[in-house]
Amino acid sequence: MLIADAPMSTPSPFGQATDFVRRFQSGVVQRLTPRCSQCAISTLCNPADLSSEELAQVDTLVQEVRTVQRGASLYRANDAFNNVYILRSGSFKTIVMHREGREQVTGFQIAGEMLGLDGIVGGQHLCGAVALERSTVCVIPFEPLEDLCRQIKPMQRHLHKVMSREIVRESNMIMLLGTMRAEQRVANFLLNLADRYGTRGYSATEFNMRMTRSEIGSYLGITLETASRMFSKLQQEKLVHARGKQIRILDSGALARL
Amino acid sequence: MLIADAPMSTPSPFGQATDFVRRFQSGVVQRLTPRCSQCAISTLCNPADLSSEELAQVDTLVQEVRTVQRGASLYRANDAFNNVYILRSGSFKTIVMHREGREQVTGFQIAGEMLGLDGIVGGQHLCGAVALERSTVCVIPFEPLEDLCRQIKPMQRHLHKVMSREIVRESNMIMLLGTMRAEQRVANFLLNLADRYGTRGYSATEFNMRMTRSEIGSYLGITLETASRMFSKLQQEKLVHARGKQIRILDSGALARL
DNA sequence: CGAGTGCTTGAGCTACGTCAACCATAGTGG
DNA sequence: CCACTATGGTTGACGTAGCTCAAGCACTCG
Numbered sequence: 001m002l003i004a005d006a007p008m009s010t011p012s013p014f015g016q017a018t019d020f021v022r023r024f025q026s027g028v029v030q031r032l033t034p035r036c037s038q039c040a041i042s043t044l045c046n047p048a049d050l051s052s053e054e055l056a057q058v059d060t061l062v063q064e065v066r067t068v069q070r071g072a073s074l075y076r077a078n079d080a081f082n083n084v085y086i087l088r089s090g091s092f093k094t095i096v097m098h099r100e101g102r103e104q105v106t107g108f109q110i111a112g113e114m115l116g117l118d119g120i121v122g123g124q125h126l127c128g129a130v131a132l133e134r135s136t137v138c139v140i141p142f143e144p145l146e147d148l149c150r151q152i153k154p155m156q157r158h159l160h161k162v163m164s165r166e167i168v169r170e171s172n173m174i175m176l177l178g179t180m181r182a183e184q185r186v187a188n189f190l191l192n193l194a195d196r197y198g199t200r201g202y203s204a205t206e207f208n209m210r211m212t213r214s215e216i217g218s219y220l221g222i223t224l225e226t227a228s229r230m231f232s233k234l235q236q237e238k239l240v241h242a243r244g245k246q247i248r249i250l251d252s253g254a255l256a257r258l
Numbered sequence: 259m260l261i262a263d264a265p266m267s268t269p270s271p272f273g274q275a276t277d278f279v280r281r282f283q284s285g286v287v288q289r290l291t292p293r294c295s296q297c298a299i300s301t302l303c304n305p306a307d308l309s310s311e312e313l314a315q316v317d318t319l320v321q322e323v324r325t326v327q328r329g330a331s332l333y334r335a336n337d338a339f340n341n342v343y344i345l346r347s348g349s350f351k352t353i354v355m356h357r358e359g360r361e362q363v364t365g366f367q368i369a370g371e372m373l374g375l376d377g378i379v380g381g382q383h384l385c386g387a388v389a390l391e392r393s394t395v396c397v398i399p400f401e402p403l404e405d406l407c408r409q410i411k412p413m414q415r416h417l418h419k420v421m422s423r424e425i426v427r428e429s430n431m432i433m434l435l436g437t438m439r440a441e442q443r444v445a446n447f448l449l450n451l452a453d454r455y456g457t458r459g460y461s462a463t464e465f466n467m468r469m470t471r472s473e474i475g476s477y478l479g480i481t482l483e484t485a486s487r488m489f490s491k492l493q494q495e496k497l498v499h500a501r502g503k504q505i506r507i508l509d510s511g512a513l514a515r516l
Numbered sequence: 517c518g519a520g521t522g523c524t525t526g527a528g529c530t531a532c533g534t535c536a537a538c539c540a541t542a543g544t545g546g
Numbered sequence: 547c548c549a550c551t552a553t554g555g556t557t558g559a560c561g562t563a564g565c566t567c568a569a570g571c572a573c574t575c576g
Contacts, residue, residue: 096433104433118429120422127429150408163421164378170428171376171385175354175362177435178479213523221436226564228524471555481533486556
């Protein structure tokens with residue numbers, strides 16, 4: 001079975017030669033005229049029950065695919081909100097700034113997941129999104145998306161589900177941070193990643209994490225040292241095999257029972 | 259200036275005598291035929307820019323106002339999702355069950371806030387909602403609401419903002435749980451409550467909390483003892499005056515700077 | 517090959533959890 | 547009207563999970 005590492009760096013189905021490419025200093029590259037109707041991960045971002053005419057309408061919505069280099073920002077806190085983004089390949093972290101410049105990671109996103117929903121309320125983004133590796137995103141202008149959702153009922157329902165899923169994801173995070181000890185947090189984090197890789201067709205037992213111990217710690221509300229110790233502990237207990245960012249899950253049942 | 263305690267227990271504008279009332283064993287009472295167009299808190303739950311015809315359409319949507327007694331559930335985890343709810347008066351907590359029956363509070367809601375959005379993804383509620391006092395909610399069937407959002411653009415935008423606001427609220431909670439110490443959490447909690455009372459026209463400096471120390475602790479990821487100690491500490495530092503559930507904020511600037 | 521970045525591990529410290537006693541208030545029944 | 551009980555809040559004593567600080571190792575990259 002594929003290991004997530006490999007497919008996550010697979011090139012986009014759109015060949016470099018045929019696409020108009022613009023490059024920015026920021027490390028963000030644009031490629032134009034993508035096609036949802038031909039996209040490999042369309043099942044992840046679009047509702048299943050669209051007619052071919054409806055899919056064609058979606059195609060007109062997505063005018064741009066951007067490549068974001070490792071470490072570059074897709075958007076930053078306080079940027080004007082105009083688009084939401086669907087991650088086509090690669091991975092991101094979303095971060096908020098604490099005062100005194102400390103950052104807190106609020107989420108990790110992988111292929112098929114949506115970014116930017118936090119900007120709808122205030123018209124500007126409240127968190128920033130940083131690529132953990134070279135990644136590509138579909139840029140979806142939000143107003144036209146809303147227009148489309150008024151025309152296509154399944155699309156509307158789909159958007160609502162995406163937003164609701166985000167609410168549920170965050171609720172789970174609140175519960176994790178409110179009730180679990182460090183070891184449980186790390187175990188939970190690994191199971192969650194595994195599950196998400198699994199539903200994307202990658203191996204759910206062996207994968208390459210793209211985030212550092214420091215980012216994991218920040219996300220889980222613990223220090224990087226504690227995160228590291230917990231990886232070691234889980235390894236001693238033979239529940240996972242962890243060698244740096246390479247993870248193999250040995251006993252997911254026991255991890256869940258912690 | 260009004261203290262929140264008073265208006266929160268103000269009776270609904272709909273007199274008992276003129277309304278058809280059904281009573282259930284669960285402590286939930288239904289009252290029929292409300293009117294958004296005449297509701298005192300309409301500005302909280304509806305977009306500002308609706309025409310009177312559009313408001314009339316909203317009126318047809320809301321067929322029911324329910325009264326929920328203190329301690330009764332509006333919905334429970336795993337209940338089928340059909341409606342969202344807008345809190346008209348009173349207050350709720352939303353809870354999730356940890357395994358072993360421990361509960362974690364994931365939020366407190368007061369007048370004008372929406373409940374139930376977590377159910378959209380899976381078609382069933384993932385958390386439960388329990389009234390902290392005798393409360394009234396408008397019942398809004400979700401499918402008809404979606405239909406209306408396809409017809410009325412400001413309504414659609416409004417719903418998206420409500421959902422996005424919930425996402426942002428939870429992000430803030432994640433940051434609080436991930437980075438703050440107990441004293442900061444409690445300070446933050448009080449400022450947040452004060453702010454919400456303030457935008458509803460109540461006093462932002464003096465109010466009656468409806469939740470116990472145990473519920474506050476659960477919400478903030480600390481024990482009830484620690485919560486209690488922090489209230490005492492803030493009082494010693496002359497930042498608040500706390501006498502049980504009666505709160506007076508003395509120095510909101512200092513609270514924010516903690 | 518040296519510098520930078522990330523990971524691991526140890527030693528000591530501390531904020532918070534646990535356990536327990538005690539008080540205040542409110543509702544209940546004789 | 548006064549015990550009596552239940553519920554919620556406060557405070558103290560003590561234990562510990564995880565933080566802080568620090569050292570050393572493994573990789574990668576110019």
